[in-house]
Amino acid sequence: MSVEAGLFAPGPIERRKRLIERAAHVTLLLTTAALILPLLAILAYLVVKAWPVLSWSFLVENPKNYMTAGGIWAALVGTLDVVVLSLAIAAPIGVLAGVYLNEYARENWLTRLVNLAVVNLAGVPSIVHALFGVGVFVLMAGFGRSIVAASCTLAIMTLPVIITSTTEALAAVPFAFREACWNLGASRWQTIRTIVLPNATSGILTGVILQVSRAAGETAPILFTGAVFYVAVPDSGLASFFPYGLRDPFMALSYHLFTISTQVTGASDALAYGTAVVLIALVLTVNLVSIVFRVRLRSRRKW
Amino acid sequence: MVPSVDIRKDLRRRFSTLGESAVEWAIRLCGWSAILFVFAIFLFVFREGAPVLFRELDLKEFFTSVNWRPDSTIRPQFGILALLAGTASVTALAMAISVPAGFASAIFISEFCGPKAREALKIIIELLAAIPSVVWGFIGYMVLNPVIIWTTGAPIGINILNGGIILALMSVPIIMSVGEDALKAVPDSYREAALALGASRWQLTTRVLLPAARNGLLAAALLGVGRAVGETMAVLMATGHSVRIPHSVLDPVRTLTATIAAELGETVEGGTHYRVLFVIGSLLMIISLITNLTADLIVRGVKGRQRT
Numbered sequence: 001m002s003v004e005a006g007l008f009a010p011g012p013i014e015r016r017k018r019l020i021e022r023a024a025h026v027t028l029l030l031t032t033a034a035l036i037l038p039l040l041a042i043l044a045y046l047v048v049k050a051w052p053v054l055s056w057s058f059l060v061e062n063p064k065n066y067m068t069a070g071g072i073w074a075a076l077v078g079t080l081d082v083v084v085l086s087l088a089i090a091a092p093i094g095v096l097a098g099v100y101l102n103e104y105a106r107e108n109w110l111t112r113l114v115n116l117a118v119v120n121l122a123g124v125p126s127i128v129h130a131l132f133g134v135g136v137f138v139l140m141a142g143f144g145r146s147i148v149a150a151s152c153t154l155a156i157m158t159l160p161v162i163i164t165s166t167t168e169a170l171a172a173v174p175f176a177f178r179e180a181c182w183n184l185g186a187s188r189w190q191t192i193r194t195i196v197l198p199n200a201t202s203g204i205l206t207g208v209i210l211q212v213s214r215a216a217g218e219t220a221p222i223l224f225t226g227a228v229f230y231v232a233v234p235d236s237g238l239a240s241f242f243p244y245g246l247r248d249p250f251m252a253l254s255y256h257l258f259t260i261s262t263q264v265t266g267a268s269d270a271l272a273y274g275t276a277v278v279l280i281a282l283v284l285t286v287n288l289v290s291i292v293f294r295v296r297l298r299s300r301r302k303w
Numbered sequence: 304m305v306p307s308v309d310i311r312k313d314l315r316r317r318f319s320t321l322g323e324s325a326v327e328w329a330i331r332l333c334g335w336s337a338i339l340f341v342f343a344i345f346l347f348v349f350r351e352g353a354p355v356l357f358r359e360l361d362l363k364e365f366f367t368s369v370n371w372r373p374d375s376t377i378r379p380q381f382g383i384l385a386l387l388a389g390t391a392s393v394t395a396l397a398m399a400i401s402v403p404a405g406f407a408s409a410i411f412i413s414e415f416c417g418p419k420a421r422e423a424l425k426i427i428i429e430l431l432a433a434i435p436s437v438v439w440g441f442i443g444y445m446v447l448n449p450v451i452i453w454t455t456g457a458p459i460g461i462n463i464l465n466g467g468i469i470l471a472l473m474s475v476p477i478i479m480s481v482g483e484d485a486l487k488a489v490p491d492s493y494r495e496a497a498l499a500l501g502a503s504r505w506q507l508t509t510r511v512l513l514p515a516a517r518n519g520l521l522a523a524a525l526l527g528v529g530r531a532v533g534e535t536m537a538v539l540m541a542t543g544h545s546v547r548i549p550h551s552v553l554d555p556v557r558t559l560t561a562t563i564a565a566e567l568g569e570t571v572e573g574g575t576h577y578r579v580l581f582v583i584g585s586l587l588m589i590i591s592l593i594t595n596l597t598a599d600l601i602v603r604g605v606k607g608r609q610r611t
Contacts, residue, residue, distance in 0.1 A: 018503070039431060045446065094333075103330075114335065121337055121341050121344075124591055125560060125587050128584050131584040156344075189326050190323075217438070220436075220535040280434060283435060284434075287430055291426055
């Protein structure tokens with residue numbers, strides 16, 4: 001080895017630094033992998049265990065023999081109903097609230113209070129939402145344990161996230177768009193209606209779609225506000241698509257998973273695994289749609 | 304008589320301004336609704352619990368007794384110490400796992416991996432965050448339960464360890480994404496300065512980024528705690544149902560949230576037991592308010608400092 005090469009060769013401190021760097025990199029990589037890989041393995045395991053029951057008839061058949069056989073149709077429809085109704089309540093309020101926060105609210109104590117309220121509403125434990133739902137919607141408003149009561153409870157729970165995502169989507173629309181519109185003589189609401197909202201639609205929709213999966217998966221808030229163990233539902237015909245009235249108690253996929261895995265005896269495990277897999281698939285599909293939406297939106301953005 | 308064009312125009316304008324102010328008021332009301340809901344939830348849950356809180360409930364017994372016997376016909380006892388211990392032990396174990404792991408993966412994603420891998424990892428983590436809590440509970444109940452019995456020899460696999468692992472996995476996504484935001488918020492000039500001095504990425508992370516992002520990381524951990532304390536279905540299914548002070552991580556416990564979920568259905572509306580559950584709900588609400596406000600203040604502090 002020549003003297004020059006020795007001069008520029010890494011010294012002991014440098015070598016130690018590189019060693020630590022390499023070790024840190026590997027450790028961090030392994031930690032991240034240790035969080036993700038076992039979960040993927042568990043998901044795969046669930047699918048394998050559910051495989052015997054997974055079929056089209058599992059989806060479209062009703063539970064039979066005290067829930068020890070049959071499919072999940074009644075629960076699937078109940079979940080869809082509640083999701084649609086809760087978003088029909090939460091989305092308009094949430095989007096308008098987002099418009100208020102981003103377009104109307106000034107920097108003052110009231111706006112700070114609204115923002116704090118949104119943050120705190122998002123952090124309220126789901127079981128407390130359930131208590132509120134029981135007290136206000138089930139008992140006080142007299143809805144009883146029903147789809148309406150459960151949907152209202154879920155709507156309040158999903159509201160803060162819709163507000164936040166709408167505010168973010170609106171904030172992404174450049175301010176120059178608004179100025180240009182105002183300069184043409186448009187009023188504030190005209191500007192919002194014709195320029196700001198259309199340009200933020202995809203962003204707002206992404207947020208709302210995400211809440212579909214949240215509302216479909218939540219169990220605690222519907223536990224005492226409307227979801228029940230079993231409802232006899234017509235097996236076929238048009239009636240099987242609309243089995244629940246607004247004031248009826250209903251079956252939901254998430255609650256069904258809870259009951260058949262912990263409270264029904266004699267059911268084969270595969271039924272429970274099947275329900276879990278359907279629920280996961282539903283939620284992940286909705287989320288993937290929202291992610292694809294977001295990626296396309298980002299690539300298509302004009303400004 | 305047909306009104307002249309001018310009058311019609313005028314009428315239309317008046318209607319449109321009227322309509323516009325109606326819309327704007329609707330927007331304002333919706334904006335304020337969030338405040339309304341938070342207050343309504345708090346007031347209502349508190350109001351339902353208040354009658355026993357100020358009369359029958361012995362507050363000293365409530366917080367210091369381990370005897371939770373709501374159904375006793377001789378003398379119902381409402382001591383939540385064991386439930387508090389349950390919540391605290393499961394949350395502590397979950398945080399002991401998820402905070403280091405969450406920070407490690409936040410650092411990895413933000414500083415050590417390339418843009419493509421970062422995008423993919425973030426999507427995976429986002430999908431994991433979307434898995435409903437009842438599914439996590441199911442995984443704890445059906446999958447982790449036999450694994451724990453097999454590895455530790457415990458009589459029941461539904462215990463603190465199970466609930467802690469499940470809750471840890473559930474709170475990792477939030478800790479990770481808020482933590483990553485905190486690291487991202489450190490100005491790039493800090494990184495450039497450190498790299499120019501010859502620091503490795505690890506040195507850059509430990510000596511520059513972590514101290515600079517300290518507040519944001521603290522907020523991330525707090526939000527994780529908030530999520531773990533408030534989680535219901537997963538702990539209901541994965542931690543068991545024994546109301547007592549745990550002595551090891553292999554003991555089953557019952558948390559505050561799980562108690563409400565398990566018992567509200569059996570109570571009589573307006574009865575003492577029903578109201579005590581609402582008192583517990585108020586307590587949970589207060590805990591979550593405090594954690595969220597603190598986390599928010601810390602994050603806001605970070606943002607405020609950066610602007611200057």
